[in-house]
Amino acid sequence: MARKRSARQEAMQRAVMYPLDWLEERSGLVGATRYFLFRKVPGDTSWWHTLGSATLTAFLVQLVTGVILAMYYKPDPRSAHASIEHIQHDLTLGWLVRGMHRWGASVFIILMFMHMGRVFLFGAYKYPRELNWIIGVLLLATGLFEGLTGYLLPYDQTAYWATVVAININGTAPFVGPYLATLLRGGAEIGPDVLARFYSLHMLLVPGALIGLIGLHLYLVVRLGVSSPPWSRDAAGRDPDPEPPPVRSGLVQPGPRAAGVRRRPAE
């Protein structure tokens, strides 16, 4: 039996809910968030299906640590490396934030590949999710470009020569390669403006594109739903296993099979 709430508790709840109701009435955001978090997913999803949200988490970590690093980084050829040294060795916890950003970049790329591998092997790129696969490929390319532009920023020998090699690899593309390399360099040869150019791309243009593409990607995930794995008996229209898996708990509600709604009829 539910415990009866006192008038004070009721008043407190109303006070807490008031701003949420206010927001919901004017934007519908609360309902949308609730729908996003508590939407139905197939009961036979597994840990493999968490790679997408793990990639999103890695991206958010990059976003936050990048904004913090930008407060101290100086995109000027004469002071860029010194500012990195300053962040790394002088500022409190600078080594941690820079380390998170540096290693997090690799984590982000690796998770993207793993997520794509899961989608490919599960056949989740097929109708009606082809467009989301294409957006995912664009996200991979944009993410790699984000990594390329960020690699120059420490402005040490490794960063410089790796960027030279990467630009020249682009330059070997047939027909458009020479122009692409010139566009990336901002000239015939790498000059002092390249650092600021890469910093601008790394800080503003590419993250903006990534955020837009991720938003589109998520919209399609919610609209089309999460795909079942290829071995799913539910998706194949067959009876579920005799022993349904235990009900999972978490933010996302389990699907009907996991919740034990659909059971094999007793023989």
Add this chain to the structure above:
Amino acid sequence: MEDRPGDDRPQLPPPSLWPVGFAVGIVCLLVGLVVSWPAAAVGAALAVVFGFLWAREVATGRAQVAGPPPAEPSPDAPAIPAHRGEAAMPEPEPGERFPRSKFLEGATLGLGGVIGAIVTLPAAGFAVLPGFLKQKAHEVDVGPLTDFEENKWKLVTFLRDPSEGEISRRTAYIRNNGLLDGKPSFTVISNRCAHLGCPVQPGGPLFPKQEKTVKTDNGEVQVTPMLPAAGFICPCHGGAYDQEGNRTAGPPVRGLDRYEFSIRNGRLILGNTFSVGKVVGSGKDARIKRYELTGPGQHVDGIESWLYPLQPPH
């Protein structure tokens, strides 16, 4: 107050002064943080008191009062005649468009496009075009001819454009080939690998103790004797070249680029770089297949060169 059944009018909060007091308190607090602590304390107190009163009003539900009832249609208002006004207009066909709406739609899109182009094109041009236009040629004075003994190799480092700083530092491998038709002849090889642009190194000893620093109009130039007996080798991916810059092994697609040079007032002046397909012969007798400067990894001769028909200005 009880809602009337079927009443779907929004529940409006009543007029209240508490939010105003709360706002005044916040402003006072923020100003006080800048000018005076007592003012900040007064502001904080105001914000807390009025915030509490506001929250209590909201929480106790006293705020919820119904808005004014909708105006009942007055029985005295004259009815619109059926043959006039909107009621008399025929129902539009599905998908039917009207000239005015078409005009307004076209005008909005057209004007929007023009405004967008006016704003976007100069910005895009500014972002892209400088890299393709006004590429400056830089001449570099690398010192008097007497610093370059005949048939000796020198590693020369210099700033291509001192205004750009260290990033414009370049290296050339220079050998004095003696006189050709009464004029000094030099082999001046760029250290940019023809594979992917890494700096190639001499395949032999350097003599840093004999390094000489020459002051020129382009700043300081370092001249170091070397003996590239095995030619030149790229540490990145293993490209190898002979002493004339011809590719001998590894992934490079052509020979090493070279610098144009001239002699002025007894000094060696380096000019622009150009690409080289192959060098036949050596030293002053070398015959060089010269091409427009091309990026690393791009073929300049053979059928593969058809993949790179146009080069951006250098």
